[in-house]
Amino acid sequence: MHYKILMKTAKYSVTCNGFGYVLLYTLSLTLYITICFSEIALFISLLLSIMMLYASLLSDRLSIAQLINAYSIVGLKRKEIVASFYIFANTRVLVIAIAFLVAYPSIVVAFLTLSNTFIALVYYFTFRRV
Amino acid sequence: MNFNAMSIPMEHIVMMIVILLTIVVILLLKRVKGFIEEESIAIPTLVSPVFKIIKLMFFKVAISIETILVTIAVLLIAFTVGYVATYTYSYTTIDAINIPYSYSILLVSNSYVNQVEELLINATIPLDCIRILQVFREIPIKSSRGASYLLPLLIECNVHSIERSNNILIQLCKYVKNLTKDNVLIDISNRDIEGTINVDGTKLSVIKVNISEYLSIQLLPGIPLTHTIGVMGGSTITASPSTITVIPYSKDFYEIICKNECNVKTFFIITSQIPDGIKDSIVKTGLRYFEIVALRRNNSIDIYSRSLVPSTKTILGITSSILISLIFSISISGGLAEKVIRISEKLSLMGVTYDTIIASVSIAITSIFAILITPLLIILISLGAMAGISILSYILSATATNFLLTYKVSRKLKLRGYRVLSKPFLSINIPEQIDSEYFKQIVQKLFALDDIFMLSEVEVLRGSEGYNEIRIELIYRKSFATIVTVEVYEEKGKDVWSYTINVDVWSIEELSKYEQSKIASLALSKVQGALMQCITRF
Numbered sequence: 001m002h003y004k005i006l007m008k009t010a011k012y013s014v015t016c017n018g019f020g021y022v023l024l025y026t027l028s029l030t031l032y033i034t035i036c037f038s039e040i041a042l043f044i045s046l047l048l049s050i051m052m053l054y055a056s057l058l059s060d061r062l063s064i065a066q067l068i069n070a071y072s073i074v075g076l077k078r079k080e081i082v083a084s085f086y087i088f089a090n091t092r093v094l095v096i097a098i099a100f101l102v103a104y105p106s107i108v109v110a111f112l113t114l115s116n117t118f119i120a121l122v123y124y125f126t127f128r129r130v
Numbered sequence: 131m132n133f134n135a136m137s138i139p140m141e142h143i144v145m146m147i148v149i150l151l152t153i154v155v156i157l158l159l160k161r162v163k164g165f166i167e168e169e170s171i172a173i174p175t176l177v178s179p180v181f182k183i184i185k186l187m188f189f190k191v192a193i194s195i196e197t198i199l200v201t202i203a204v205l206l207i208a209f210t211v212g213y214v215a216t217y218t219y220s221y222t223t224i225d226a227i228n229i230p231y232s233y234s235i236l237l238v239s240n241s242y243v244n245q246v247e248e249l250l251i252n253a254t255i256p257l258d259c260i261r262i263l264q265v266f267r268e269i270p271i272k273s274s275r276g277a278s279y280l281l282p283l284l285i286e287c288n289v290h291s292i293e294r295s296n297n298i299l300i301q302l303c304k305y306v307k308n309l310t311k312d313n314v315l316i317d318i319s320n321r322d323i324e325g326t327i328n329v330d331g332t333k334l335s336v337i338k339v340n341i342s343e344y345l346s347i348q349l350l351p352g353i354p355l356t357h358t359i360g361v362m363g364g365s366t367i368t369a370s371p372s373t374i375t376v377i378p379y380s381k382d383f384y385e386i387i388c389k390n391e392c393n394v395k396t397f398f399i400i401t402s403q404i405p406d407g408i409k410d411s412i413v414k415t416g417l418r419y420f421e422i423v424a425l426r427r428n429n430s431i432d433i434y435s436r437s438l439v440p441s442t443k444t445i446l447g448i449t450s451s452i453l454i455s456l457i458f459s460i461s462i463s464g465g466l467a468e469k470v471i472r473i474s475e476k477l478s479l480m481g482v483t484y485d486t487i488i489a490s491v492s493i494a495i496t497s498i499f500a501i502l503i504t505p506l507l508i509i510l511i512s513l514g515a516m517a518g519i520s521i522l523s524y525i526l527s528a529t530a531t532n533f534l535l536t537y538k539v540s541r542k543l544k545l546r547g548y549r550v551l552s553k554p555f556l557s558i559n560i561p562e563q564i565d566s567e568y569f570k571q572i573v574q575k576l577f578a579l580d581d582i583f584m585l586s587e588v589e590v591l592r593g594s595e596g597y598n599e600i601r602i603e604l605i606y607r608k609s610f611a612t613i614v615t616v617e618v619y620e621e622k623g624k625d626v627w628s629y630t631i632n633v634d635v636w637s638i639e640e641l642s643k644y645e646q647s648k649i650a651s652l653a654l655s656k657v658q659g660a661l662m663q664c665i666t667r668f
Contacts, residue, residue, distance in 0.1 A: 017461075017464070018461060021457055021460060021461035024453075024457045025454060025457045025458075028450045028453040028454050028457065029450075029454065031446070031450040031453075032447065032450040032451065032454065035443055035446045035447050035450065036210065036211065036214040036443070036444075036447040036450075037214075038213065038214045040210060040213050040214070041210045041213070041214050044206050044207070044209070044210045045210075047206060048203055048206060048207070048454065051199055051202065051203055051458070052203075052457070052458065052461075054199065055196075055199055055458055055461045055462050056461055058195070058196065058199075058461075058462060058464075058465050059461045059462065059464045059465060061465065062640040063640075065640050066610075066639055066640050069638050069639070069640075070610060073611065073638065
C-alpha cells in the first residue's frame with residue numbers, strides 16, 4: 001500500500017507542469033555554477049534553488065490540492081498525506097540536487113536539509129487542511 | 131581616533147538642519163492655524179478611470195507572491211553576475227609583414243611616464259629597452275635665414291649589445307650613446323642651423339648626422355617615431371625629419387624643456403626577446419601606465435588597449451542568468467494569470483477592455499522592475515563591485531521576464547478566463563404538457579448507455595399548484611467526484627407550457643470555471659435531447 005502511494009505520487013509529480021520547469025532550471029543552474037564559480041554564487045544559487053522549488057510547487061498548486069483531496073477521500077491518514085506531499089516535492093528536490101552534485105558535492109546535504117525544512121513550511125501554510 | 135575619516139561633510143549637516151527646520155515649521159503652522167468653523171467644500175479631483183484601473187492592477191500584481199519571487203530572483207542573479215564577472219583587455223591582431231622587426235614589445239602613452247622599467251621587467255633578466263619622449267613644444271631658433279623651430283625627441287637607451295645588432299632602433303641608439311650632455315643631433319637636411327642652439331638659456335652644440343631614415347619609421351600603423359602634427363583623410367601627417375632634434379634623455383633636461391606643462395608622448399620599447407611566460411604580466415602591468423601595449427609575434431602584432439571587455443565566461447554567465455529568470459517567470463506565470471483573470475472578470479463587467487488589462491499588467495511589471503533597480507545599485511555601490519555588468523544583466527533579464535510574463539498572462543486571458551461565462555440555462559415552450567413519468571423513462575434509457583455521464587438519480591416532485599419539478603443527478607465519468615444536478619421546472623403560461631432547465635456542477639476537484647461550464651453545457655444538451663424526444667412523441 002505504502003509502496004503504491006510512493007510510486008503513484010512520484011509519477012504524478014513527474015507528469016505535472018512544474019517538473020519540466022525544474023528540469024530546465026537544473027540544466028541552466030549547472031551551467032551557471034560551473035561557469036561562475038564562487039562562494040557567493042554558490043550561496044545565491046542555493047537560495048535560488050529553494051525559490052525555484054517554491055515556484056514549481058506554486059505552478060502545480062491546483063494539482064497538489066487535487067492530489068490531497070483525492071488521497072483524503074480514498075481514506076489516507078493525515079500523516080500519510082503529509083508524507084505523500086514530501087515525496088511529491090522531494091522528487092523535484094532530487095532533480096535540483098543533481099546540479100549541486102555536479103558542481104559542488106559537499107553542499108548537497110545542506111541543500112537537502114534546507115529544502116525539506118522549506119517544504120514543511122509550504123505544506124503548513126499552503127496545503128494544510130484543518 | 132581618526133576624526134577625518136568619520137566626519138560628514140559640512141554641507142550635508144546644513145542641509146539636514148534646513149530640512150528638519152522646514153518640517154518643524156510646517157508642523158507648527160498646521161497646529162497654530164487653528165480650526166475653521168464652517169466646513170470647507172472639498173473640490174472633487176478628477177482622476178482618470180484608466181489610471182484607477184492601472185493602480186488597481188499594479189497593487190494586485192505587485193503584492194502577489196509570484197512577482198516578488200521573480201523580482202528577487204532577477205535581483206539576486208544580477209548581483210552575483212556582477213560579483214563573479216571577469217574582464218579581459220580588448221585587443222586586435224594586425225598583420226606585421228610591412229613593419230620592420232624593431233621591437234618585441236611596444237608601450238605607448240599620451241603622457242609622461244617615468245621609471246617603469248623595474249615594474250615592467252624582472253630584474254633577473256637584463257633586457258634591452260629604449261625610451262622615447264616626443265615633446266610637443268617647439269624650441270624657437272633664430273638663424274641667418276630667419277626664425278624657425280625644432281621639435282625635441284628625447285631618447286634614452288638601455289641597450290647592452292649595440293655593436294652586434296642590426297635593429298634600426300638600436301642603430302639610432304648608437305648615435306645617441308656617442309653624444310655628450312651638451313650635444314644634440316639634427317638631421318643633415320636641415321641647413322638653417324649651424325654651430326649651437328639656445329634652449330631656455332642652455333647652449334647646446336649641434337651635430338649633423340643623416341638620421342632621416344631612422345626617424346621616418348613607423349612603429350605601428352598610424353604611430354610614427356616622430357611627432358604627429360595632424361591627421362588628414364585617415365593618414366597621419368608627421369613632422370619632417372629636418373625639424374626634429376634628437377636629444378639624449380636626462381630628467382633635468384626634460385624639466386628645462388617642459389617648464390610648466392607640455393604635451394608629451396612616451397614610447398617604451400623593449401628590443402630584446404622576451405620569454406612567453408612573462409609577456410602576460412608585462413601587458414597587465416603596462417596597461418596600468420600606458421594606453422597601448424603592442425606585442426610582437428613573428429608576422430603579427432597583438433595590440434592591447436586599456437578598455438575592458440567581459441570575458442567569454444562572463445557572457446555565458448549572463449546568458450544562463452537570463453535563462454534562469456525566464457524559467458522562473460514561465461513557472462510562475464500560471465499563478466499570476468489566475469490572479470489577473472479573477473480581477474479582470476470583474477473589470478470586464480464594468481466595460482474595461484482586454485487591451486487595457488494587458489497594458490496595465492505590463493506597466494505594473496515594468497514599474498516594479500524599474501523601482502527595484504535602486505536597491506541593486508545601492509548594494510553594488512556600497513560593495514564597490516563593478517556595477518556595469520550587473521545592471522546589464524538586470525536590464526536584460528527584466529526585459530525578457532516582463533515580455534514573457536505579459537505574453538503568458540495575455541494568452542491565458544485570451545484563452546479562457548476573460549470571457550464571462552453565462553450560467554447554462556434553457557427554456558422550451560410547447561403547446562401541451564409532457565408526461566413526467568415518460569420523461570423519467572427516457573432519461574433512464576438515455577443515460578444507461580451514455581459514456582460521459584452516469585445517472586445517479588432522477589425524481590419527479592409534484593408542486594402544490596399541480597406543476598411538476600424534475601430533478602436529475604448525474605455523475606461525470608471523466609473526472610473525479612464531479613456531480614451535475616439538472617433541474618427542470620414546469621410552468622403554465624396563457625396557452626403554452628414552459629419548461630426551464632437549470633444546470634449546476636459540483637466537484638471536489640479543482641476544476642476551473644471554463645471546465646465547469648463545459649461539463650454543464652454537455653449535461654444541458656443531453657437533458658434537452660431527452661425533453662425533445664418527449665415532445666416529438668405527440
